Amino acid sequence: MSRVLDIFRFRRKNTPLHALDPRAKFALLVALSAASLALSDAVSLSALLVVEAALLAIARSLREWARSLTGLSTLLILIFVLNFLTLPTGRLFTAAAMTLRFLCLTTAFSIFFLTTTADELAAALEASGVPREYSMMFTMSLRFVPSLARDLQTVADALKSRGLELEKGNLKERLRNYTYLLVPLIVYELRRSIMVAEALEARGFGATRKVEPYVELTLRARDYAVIAASALATCAVAWAIASGIYGALVDHVRVFFPKL
Amino acid sequence: MALVELKRVSFRYAGSDRHALDNVTLSAEQGEFVLLVGPSGCGKSTLLRVLNGLIPHFYEGDFEGEARVAGLDVRSTPTHVLARHVGMVFQDPENQLFLSSVEREIAFGLENMGLPRAEVKRRVREVLKEFNLESIKDRAPYELSGGQQQKVAIASVMALEPEILAIDEPTANLDPLSALEILSLVKRLVDEKGVLAIVVEHRLELTLMFATRMVVMHNGRILADGAPREALLRSGSLVGYPPVTLAHLLLKRKGLIDNGVPLTSEELASMVIRKWAK
Amino acid sequence: MIIVEDVYFSYEGLPVLKGVTLTVRTGEVLAIMGENGAGKTTLIKHFIGLLKPERGRVLVFGVDTREASVAQLARHVGVVFQNPDHQLFAESVEEEVLFTLKNMGYLPDEARAVCERVLRLFELDRYRDKSPYSLSVGERKRLAIAAVVSYDPDVLVLDEPTAGQDFFNKSKISKLIFRLKRQGKGVVVVTHDVEFAAQVADRVALMVDGRIVREGPAEDVLTDPAALRQARLIMPQIPTVAALLEAGGLKLPRKPLLPGALYLELLDLLNHRWRNHEQGSRHL
Numbered sequence: 001m002s003r004v005l006d007i008f009r010f011r012r013k014n015t016p017l018h019a020l021d022p023r024a025k026f027a028l029l030v031a032l033s034a035a036s037l038a039l040s041d042a043v044s045l046s047a048l049l050v051v052e053a054a055l056l057a058i059a060r061s062l063r064e065w066a067r068s069l070t071g072l073s074t075l076l077i078l079i080f081v082l083n084f085l086t087l088p089t090g091r092l093f094t095a096a097a098m099t100l101r102f103l104c105l106t107t108a109f110s111i112f113f114l115t116t117t118a119d120e121l122a123a124a125l126e127a128s129g130v131p132r133e134y135s136m137m138f139t140m141s142l143r144f145v146p147s148l149a150r151d152l153q154t155v156a157d158a159l160k161s162r163g164l165e166l167e168k169g170n171l172k173e174r175l176r177n178y179t180y181l182l183v184p185l186i187v188y189e190l191r192r193s194i195m196v197a198e199a200l201e202a203r204g205f206g207a208t209r210k211v212e213p214y215v216e217l218t219l220r221a222r223d224y225a226v227i228a229a230s231a232l233a234t235c236a237v238a239w240a241i242a243s244g245i246y247g248a249l250v251d252h253v254r255v256f257f258p259k260l
Numbered sequence: 261m262a263l264v265e266l267k268r269v270s271f272r273y274a275g276s277d278r279h280a281l282d283n284v285t286l287s288a289e290q291g292e293f294v295l296l297v298g299p300s301g302c303g304k305s306t307l308l309r310v311l312n313g314l315i316p317h318f319y320e321g322d323f324e325g326e327a328r329v330a331g332l333d334v335r336s337t338p339t340h341v342l343a344r345h346v347g348m349v350f351q352d353p354e355n356q357l358f359l360s361s362v363e364r365e366i367a368f369g370l371e372n373m374g375l376p377r378a379e380v381k382r383r384v385r386e387v388l389k390e391f392n393l394e395s396i397k398d399r400a401p402y403e404l405s406g407g408q409q410q411k412v413a414i415a416s417v418m419a420l421e422p423e424i425l426a427i428d429e430p431t432a433n434l435d436p437l438s439a440l441e442i443l444s445l446v447k448r449l450v451d452e453k454g455v456l457a458i459v460v461e462h463r464l465e466l467t468l469m470f471a472t473r474m475v476v477m478h479n480g481r482i483l484a485d486g487a488p489r490e491a492l493l494r495s496g497s498l499v500g501y502p503p504v505t506l507a508h509l510l511l512k513r514k515g516l517i518d519n520g521v522p523l524t525s526e527e528l529a530s531m532v533i534r535k536w537a538k
Numbered sequence: 539m540i541i542v543e544d545v546y547f548s549y550e551g552l553p554v555l556k557g558v559t560l561t562v563r564t565g566e567v568l569a570i571m572g573e574n575g576a577g578k579t580t581l582i583k584h585f586i587g588l589l590k591p592e593r594g595r596v597l598v599f600g601v602d603t604r605e606a607s608v609a610q611l612a613r614h615v616g617v618v619f620q621n622p623d624h625q626l627f628a629e630s631v632e633e634e635v636l637f638t639l640k641n642m643g644y645l646p647d648e649a650r651a652v653c654e655r656v657l658r659l660f661e662l663d664r665y666r667d668k669s670p671y672s673l674s675v676g677e678r679k680r681l682a683i684a685a686v687v688s689y690d691p692d693v694l695v696l697d698e699p700t701a702g703q704d705f706f707n708k709s710k711i712s713k714l715i716f717r718l719k720r721q722g723k724g725v726v727v728v729t730h731d732v733e734f735a736a737q738v739a740d741r742v743a744l745m746v747d748g749r750i751v752r753e754g755p756a757e758d759v760l761t762d763p764a765a766l767r768q769a770r771l772i773m774p775q776i777p778t779v780a781a782l783l784e785a786g787g788l789k790l791p792r793k794p795l796l797p798g799a800l801y802l803e804l805l806d807l808l809n810h811r812w813r814n815h816e817q818g819s820r821h822l
Contacts, residue, residue: 012398119360140358146402147354151624157588158625160608161617162685163641180627187671188623192355199356202312202348204420207340208374214367214384216377299704300676351702406574432702435573435730436772462704465733465775500705503733503775507797511804525775529782532804536788 016222017059018115022124024223024230025112028055031230032108036101038237041250042093045100052107061114065107076103093254118142123215132211140196148189155184261331262287263423263456264311269325270480271306271315280306282480284325290423290454293447293470295461295488297499298477304460307477311426311458312346313339330423344373347417351429353409357401362393362412365401369420383419391415391445407438414445425449425457431466439463443470465502468492468523489521504528539563539724540585540615540693544594547580554580556748557594564692564724567715569735569756571728572745573770578728579620581745582695585726586611599692613642616691620698622678626670631662631681634670635688642689652688660684676707683714693724700731712738736760736774736795744769757793776800 012018017025032052039045056062076099083095118139125135159180160166166177219227240246264287271281280303288294296304309315313334316323327334330345350356359365366387370380388394393415401409410430417425425446431439447470449455461467468474474491476484478498484491492505501509504522508531511517517535522528540562547555554577562568562585570578583589584596587603596603598611619625628634635656639649657663660680665673670681679699687694696715700708715725715738729735735742735756742759744752744766752765759765761777773781776794780803783790790807794800 117360119364136358139360143358143360143402154619154621154624157583158617158619159627160588161586161612162625162627162638163609163612163689165607165609184624184626187626188621191623195350195352195355196358198309198314198318199348199350200358201314201318201339202343202346202350202356203369203417204340204343204372207343207372211371211374212377212380214364214371214377214380299706301674429702433574435770436732437573437770440772462702463731498705500708503736503797504779507776507779507800510797510801514805516804516808525778525782528775529779529786532779532783533786533788536804536808 013060013115015059015115017055017111020115020226021217021219021223022116022120023128023217023219024226025116026124027227027230029108029112031234032111033105034234035237036104036108038241039101039246040097041253042096042100043253044249045097045104048104049100049107052104052111055111056107056114059111059115061111064114065110068110072103072106119215120217123213123217126213127217133206136205144192147192151185151188152181155181155188158184261328263290263330264288264458265326265328266307266310267326269310269323269327271310271324272322274320274322276321279480280321281310284480284482286475286482286485288456288458288473290456291450292456293450293472294456294458295467295471295474296458296477297461297464297474297495298483299498302477303480304477305428306480308348308426308428308458308460310334311342311424312348313337313342314348340372343369343422344420345422346424346426347414347420347422349410349413349417349425349427349430351432353406353413353433354402356413357409357416360400361398362401362404363388363397365412366393366416366419369416373420387415387419391418405438406434407441410434410438410442411445414442418449423454423456425455427457427459429460429462431461431463436466439466443467446470464492464500465504468502488523492523493521539599541597542581542584542594543596545581545584545591545596546593547584547589547591549580554748555584555591558745558748558750559594560743560750560753562693562724562726565719565722566740567719567725567727567738569727569729569739569742570745571730571732571735571742571769571771573730576745576769577748578745579697582617582697582726582728585693585695586615586617609641612691613689614691615693615695616686616689617695618683618686618697618699620701622675622682623671625682625685626678629669630667631670631673632657632666634681635685638685639689644689656684656688676703679703679707680710683711687714687718691723693726694718695726695728697728698730699727700729700734708734730771732760732766732771732774736776744771746770757795760795761793 035048039048053062056065079102080095080099083098084091087094122135122139125138126132156166164177164180169177266284266286269281269284270279272279284307296307298304306315309319310327311329316335317339323335329342332342334342357365359368363384367380367384370383388397391411393412396404396408401412404412427446430442434442443466446457446459450457459467468488471488473486474488475482476491476495476499484494492501496505502523504525504527508517508520508522508528512519517531520531522531542558542560545555545558546553558581570581572578580589584591584603585598587606587608590604599614603611626634628637632653635653636649639652644652657666662677662681662684665677670678673681699711712734718725727735727738739756741754742756743750744759746769751768752759752762760774763773766773774795776796776799779800780790780794790803792803794803
């Protein structure tokens with residue numbers, strides 16, 4: 001399970017992508033996600049995936065991404081099989097397209113999270129006008145995710161050592177067993193949130209409304225370039241679909257693969 | 261007026277039928293290292309939280325009596341103002357470090373105070389140097405050991421230059437060597453900067469030697485307040501004696517050793533040698 | 539007993555256990571000590587198969603942990619983790635104990651009788667209908683221990699039982715450990731509280747960086763300054779006094795770990811001296 005979450009975990013590296021302003025990276029994310037959702041054929045989605053892989057290569061994060069693909073594989077196969085079995089025509093093509101779409105979407109997010117610290121993200125939010133409380137709320141949720149994962153493991157270990165077989169039994173029994181995890185976990189995290197709140201108060205949080213953030217975000221030429229390119233790409237895709245050119249291209253390709 | 265001045269303070273948490281603090285009177289000055297001890301539930305953590313206003317602002321309840329910290333009335337001063345005078349460090353290192361690097365963590369309190377960025381950066385540099393954290397300034401707090409985390413927590417609150425350092429069981433989750441490092445650090449701040457340190461602790465065999473004063477609480481009341489040795493003699497059966505103090509009591513009962521209250525191995529050893537070495 | 543044979547284990551690619559060999563016997567209290575991060579908790583998770591070794595094996599009363607489920611192994615080895623809040627699952631104190639007994643195969647009538655006895659033993663019977671989370675920290679810890687002790691495992695493993703506990707609770711925990719030992723159970727205490735280890739442990743194993751660097755009787759290991767330093771531990775106060783006395787010319791015949799033992803040693807020394815003095819003066 002933790003393998004899958006790996007693609008969203010930041011790794012400190014010195015690459016052009018890591019060095020971009022988080023707002024530029026966010027623009028990139030929007031463009032890639034929009035493209036993933038708008039495009040619907042396997043060919044252009046594959047091209048998109050190649051573009052994303054190239055970005056991952058620039059960010060020197062291909063290995064992390066590849067490693068977590070193994071964790072995602074069950075989900076990918078599930079999507080493919082479900083689509084394949086439930087579609088009346090063009091099954092292989094569309095099933096492949098849907099699977100690729102999911103992959104492109106998760107990879108787009110992974111590119112963002114692998115190269116952006118939670119701090120940078122909060123700073124970007126604040127620079128865009130989001131109040132400090134909300135950006136802190138966001139940062140902290142991210143910061144405590146590994147802690148939550150660890151607590152979940154500890155509670156599961158404790159349950160198992162009390163003789164409860166979490167993996168045995170039919171679906172109903174297993175679901176009921178898993179609910180035993182909830183109470184201690186929720187109580188623990190609630191207690192933790194009180195501790196964190198106390199500590200925030202003790203550090204003077206909320207003393208002033210206007211806070212000058214420590215992390216200085218400046219948009220440089222390359223950030224503007226990335227933002228412009230992302231905007232352009234998104235517009236291009238939108239136009240291609242709206243004007244019908246995209247639809248025509250898809251039909252054109254379908255001619256070569258009628259049986260699918 | 262004293263730095264901390266509590267006069268007949270009583271507090272009952274909302275929804276509770278017993279008083280967590282019962283008529284507590286306490287005053288403390290700068291340059292003291294006050295050890296606050298007592299069995300679980302005696303009110304020591306509650307007392308600590310009065311110092312920076314978490315009680316009564318964060319925790320609802322019935323508050324009676326007078327509480328002044330650095331001249332400010334706790335009841336009418338919000339916590340974020342008191343935070344400039346009282347740096348509070350909590351027991352669980354993980355839950356008081358919020359950001360993704362040590363440097364950011366130290367800057368956090370200063371940012372909250374609304375200081376300009378240049379000033380914040382300057383103070384952060386100073387603090388990193390003073391607490392020897394420069395080598396780990398880019399590490400995420402959760403990548404650090406428990407001892408390092410506590411050190412970062414202390415540095416982060418000291419960045420605001422408070423006169424008072426209030427610490428809740430700093431060594432609970434630390435191994436003995438890290439615990440001694442942290443306690444020595446606090447002692448250094450007391451001695452060199454005149455900080456008033458109020459430390460809640462259970463592990464007397466580690467902490468007593470650093471204290472200039474010990475306050476013992478039980479059932480919300482102060483049982484003993486004075487020099488560590490005297491306070492220990494009066495309350496040892498409640499809070500437990502460090503092994504050397506216990507050994508001394510056994511020897512004294514048989515008249516085999518002089519009066520005194522050893523707190524460290526060195527003290528007991530020299531008392532025995534003095535008495536017995538021919 | 540639990541036999542750990544040359545166990546290696548890695549977590550996320552980083553080696554945590556690097557060839558650990560250890561035996562846990564019943565009727566004996568073993569303290570596993572070392573700084574945070576040395577691998578102590580990882581090691582005890584192997585005792586009930588929560589983790590399986592990459593190399594080497596762990597035998598629990600003859601059963602290889604890779605061939606049994608955690609629940610099966612837990613019948614012999616009860617583990618109480620450090621934070622009680624991670625281990626309280628029921629709506630009432632009574633339910634908490636009954637929950638464990640039920641999982642361990644006790645019939646309802648038996649379970650109720652055992653539960654009653656255990657709650658009284660741990661002085662928790664007056665809270666029987668209250669929610670576990672309404673108890674104080676010390677009481678929650680007692681409840682977690684009570685729930686695990688209730689089904690009578692042959693070995694009890696306690697992870698940092700004294701962390702953050704006050705004097706009363708520490709005494710209660712050490713009394714419990716002595717009682718279990720008298721009953722012939724094995725007790726493993728993972729701790730960095732050297733004074734507590736001096737009080738309860740028969741044997742001590744020091745862990746450094748995934749390996750056991752010293753293992754032996756408590757009075758040998760807890761008085762070994764080099765080994766303790768390596769494990770980032772400090773020598774308990776009484777052995778430190780004994781070492782200082784020896785440096786000052788007063789050598790004690792045996793190595794005391796506790797105040798009572800030091801007192802007896804000094805008494806012995808005094809009697810011995812007095813006798814020598816008597817004999818000496820007789821010769822004059």
